[in-house]
Amino acid sequence: MDLDFNKTGGMIPAVVQDVTTGRVLMVGFMNEEAFQKTVATGLTTFYSRSRNKLWTKGESSGHTLVVKSIQTDCDKDCVLVQVEAQGPGVCHEGYQSCFFRTLEEGEWKITEAQTYDPKAVY
Amino acid sequence: MDLDFNKTGGMIPAVVQDVTTGRVLMVGFMNEEAFQKTVATGLTTFYSRSRNKLWTKGESSGHTLVVKSIQTDCDKDCVLVQVEAQGPGVCHEGYQSCFFRTLEEGEWKITEAQTYDPKAVY
Numbered sequence: 001m002d003l004d005f006n007k008t009g010g011m012i013p014a015v016v017q018d019v020t021t022g023r024v025l026m027v028g029f030m031n032e033e034a035f036q037k038t039v040a041t042g043l044t045t046f047y048s049r050s051r052n053k054l055w056t057k058g059e060s061s062g063h064t065l066v067v068k069s070i071q072t073d074c075d076k077d078c079v080l081v082q083v084e085a086q087g088p089g090v091c092h093e094g095y096q097s098c099f100f101r102t103l104e105e106g107e108w109k110i111t112e113a114q115t116y117d118p119k120a121v122y
Numbered sequence: 123m124d125l126d127f128n129k130t131g132g133m134i135p136a137v138v139q140d141v142t143t144g145r146v147l148m149v150g151f152m153n154e155e156a157f158q159k160t161v162a163t164g165l166t167t168f169y170s171r172s173r174n175k176l177w178t179k180g181e182s183s184g185h186t187l188v189v190k191s192i193q194t195d196c197d198k199d200c201v202l203v204q205v206e207a208q209g210p211g212v213c214h215e216g217y218q219s220c221f222f223r224t225l226e227e228g229e230w231k232i233t234e235a236q237t238y239d240p241k242a243v244y
Contacts (some may be wrong), residue, residue, distance in 0.1 A: 013137075015135075022144030024139060054198040067214075069225070070224070073148065074214065075220075076223075078135075078220075090191050099193040099202045101193060101195075
């Protein structure tokens with residue numbers, strides 16, 4: 001399961017995609033420990049750059065990302081995690097996907113509706 | 123078009139997704155200049171960490187990634203670029219997507235066929 005963790009301070013980007021809809025839900029970073037924990041537990045786990053620790057997505061919200069398959073790219077410095085997302089949304093701001101802003105005429109516009117109330121969850 | 127380029131050495135991950143099929147084709151990094159050039163030209167442009175310069179995907183192969191829309195995430199530290207990919211494949215190793223390896227029983231297995239001969243292009 002060799003991956004190249006050397007390029008970005010011991011971390012690689014991990015793209016999370018909904019295995020059913022194909023929607024890209026979020027992008028996080030994994031260090032080797034986070035990657036190994038993801039594989040071992042089947043729950044997508046990242047390394048938080050702001051908190052400097054591992055975090056399994058959903059550990060506080062319940063909105064876990066259950067791993068269905070993992071792919072890596074030609075350079076083995078990135079992973080694509082196909083998941084079944086539990087709960088109404090992945091984003092801590094209340095959206096299904098963290099990518100809820102679209103560039104329109106030079107500005108980031110919110111282009112979809114919230115799927116849950118983040119205040120009720122976080 | 124403010125994005126947070128501070129976390130990873132002035133660069134953010136850029137996920138490239140086929141706008142028609144939803145397939146994730148590749149992940150690169152953009153610095154602010156690469157992002158601005160992507161927006162201005164409509165051709166997906168990255169910052170190469172190994173060559174320390176901008177590169178517009180397809181400049182040598184012709185396999186450009188024509189931008190259809192760009193989204194950013196809640197933290198504005200990542201972009202998702204929806205593209206129309208020109209040519210038979212994005213990966214310099216001859217595959218439609220750079221994510222041609224899948225984790226199976228603890229090993230990375232090549233799980234799809236090449237779509238072109240990279241020796242004929244690069």
